[in-house]
Amino acid sequence: MRKLTTQQLHQRAPSKIIGQSIAHESAAKQVAGEALFVDDRNLPEGSLHAAVITSPIAKGRLLELKLDQLKQHPDAVAVFTADDIPGHRDIGPIFGGDPLLCEGEISFYGQVLAVVVARSHRQAWKLAAWANQELVTVEAEQNIVLTAQQRGDLSDPQSLVRPSHIMGQPISQAQLEQSELVLSGEQQVGGQEHFYLEGQVSLAVPNEDGGVLLYTSSQHPGELQKLIAEVLNIALHRVDVDMRRMGGGFGGKETQAAQWACLASMAAIHTGKAVKLRLPRSVDMTSTGKRHPFYNRYQLGVTKQGLIESAKMEVNGLCGYSPDLSDAIVDRAMFHADNAYSLNQAEVVGHRLKTDMVSHTAFRGFGGPQGIMLIEQAMQDIAVAKGLDALDVRYKNLYREGHATTHYGMPVEQHQDLKNLLQQLEENANYRSRREQIKQHNRQDQLIKKGLALCPVKFGISFTAQHLNQAGALIHIYTDGSVQLNHGGTEMGQGLHTKVQQIVAQTLGIPFDYVLVTASRTDKVPNASPTAASSGTDLNGMAAHNAAKELKQRLLDFAQEHYQVSAEQISIADGHVLIGEQSIAWAELIQQAYLGRVSLSTTGFYKTPKIWYDREQAEGRPFYYFALGAACCEVSIDTLTGEMTLDQVDILHDVGSSLNPAIDIGQIEGAFIQGLGWLTTEELVWNGDGRLLSQSPANYKIPSIGDYPKQMNITLFDQANPEHSIFRSKAVGEPPFMLAIAAWCAIYDAVSSISEHQLPAQLDAPATNERILMACQRQFAYLESKHE
Incomplete structure (x- = not known):
């Protein structure tokens, strides 16, 4: 001593x-x-490799698999179908509807029909490709549903993967029309591929107790343990799942890692050998779910000052063929349809549409971004309708004293902090002076139009399924x-x-x-x-x-x-x-x-304390606290080509008392760029028969360094979390993703400036160059019609 x-x-x-x-x-x-990632591990001696045979149609029947020819191939060690599953055949995470292997009915293009096992990765996938081309006989149906407009009658339960849900109170047309202005709008919001650097992969090693040790790339090892045990018809304690690190997940490995883990484990148990299943990128993109595309609509009753008095909002998630996590995802879109604004009296309806495509799943923000997009478009539309600066419309409608309760009954306790954050960013970003400079530029330049938008984010932190907290x-x-x-x-x-x-x-x-x-x-x-x-x-x-x-x-x-x-x-x-x-x-x-x-x-x-939610009454406190943030984005668009450049981004984000500022700033930067991709370049394209065309880096554009803002400033909002979180910090993974909505709003602003903000921009997301060009052409057509 x-x-x-x-x-x-x-x-x-x-x-x-x-x-x-x-x-x-x-x-x-x-x-x-x-x-070390899963694919870097040295394999046990005698290890095998699995590949999957997938459906060549989006909807129909599997008539025949010529497995005898496949089994007789000298490179094939084993072939497995649904009949070889020892236990549960459905691996739906919450609700049923996700067969591990097709049992006759085909529900989406790329659905797994069978598994082939060989002595090398290359051999296994060559066999699977041969089987796909030569050994599969199917009968296709013609009525493929891929869009909300094709879905038809939403009162028909067959049109939905889960029942619809309503929050708030019913708003009649008569109630809306009591306001001085009734506005309506709609939007198509595209989905998004996760595009993690490490694809879906699992390595299953059988053990002496009749169970498996699984090395996997998954956000939910506990769920994999349960599903593998159920599929193999063994107790959970015979399954160990090891997850050291993932090369990205973004929600795409929350439930969607399960199928490949279960198939590798089943093959390992049947063969008595370690089995690795790693998907090539094209199969990964085709056969795993995406961010849900949404079709949204709103009607607002608005005062002459631009204040929302009543709101009737509808969010429609395109869910794919099965529920997966869609119930909770559409719920979160509904929870966030207000973003940072008091809707006063509001009705928010959410539909979960069944479509003939892969079942969509969790993605950073979990439906929240799709809900926020609707109200942020409405803010831009109100600004055009009333001849106001969109930031002033946002300020008017922010949650405030006397108007600080959401449409699901949760108080927004940090409403003043939210306003302070916006005001601080407005000052730091020189919003008002830049707005005047942009007005002057747009009056003088007929080719390049600039846009500016400053948008808040209020994002609830907690699982909305209480038991997960x-x-x-x-x-x-x-x-x-x-x-x-x-x-x-x-x-x-x-x-x-x-x-x-x-x-x-x-x-x-x-x-x-x-x-x-x-x-x-x-x-x-x-x-x-x-x-x-x-x-x-x-x-x-x-x-x-x-x-x-x-x-x-x-x-x-x-x-x-x-x-x-x-x-x-x-x-x-x-x-x-x-x-x-x-x-x-x-x-x-x-x-x-x-x-x-x-x-x-x-x-x-x-x-987590304090949280509760009564779904029958659609009210409660589903979130422990709200993470806050704001972004100011300036863009330039070429009105002849639709090309867009992001000139400057200023972000002020609330992480409470930061546990690690460098990591938090990195998360904010990465989330913003990923959100920018979702809203500007990343376009999912299916053809008429339900096949995903954008299934490789060659035809799906994630942001590159050329898309990065010319100038980007990120600052942390220096204020402790008022709730008793860990060292008074706040979550940072998902909330900054939605800051990129400010970039979309800035593009809207630039497009609408063509008509001097007399005509709202009609701009679906992602706002690709083509969509921006078409939106500009509508503005020019409007001006021509006024001069006729």
């Missing part, structure tokens, strides 16, 4: 790990190519003082493990590198919720914090008894233990505690 001087004691203020821009825990390994963690302290941490969240590049590592180090009072986060595993933390809904750090960070607090208290209690001092005389900081005027190393305390028979391992648990 070392005695400290008075000066040393005063100088020993603990280092702050929370709030520091510590590098991502895998950054160096990923840059060096040393970080829970998390667990496991911490071991070893006798050398090193700490191993495991929690139920999954790392997909977002920095979750880094933040939770910071949380545990800060809580215990030890340096960051004393803590190691290991792979997410179902045999360490059971029954974990998916890493989704922006809640990864909120849930798992708090669970790990609770575990670390318990361990730290055990150690402090031991030290108090061991050294016969009061609790006030003991503290732990920077890996040292202060005991009165003495100091010992952290590792020394751990050794003493071990010899004193103190348990150095514990679990932590957390469940």
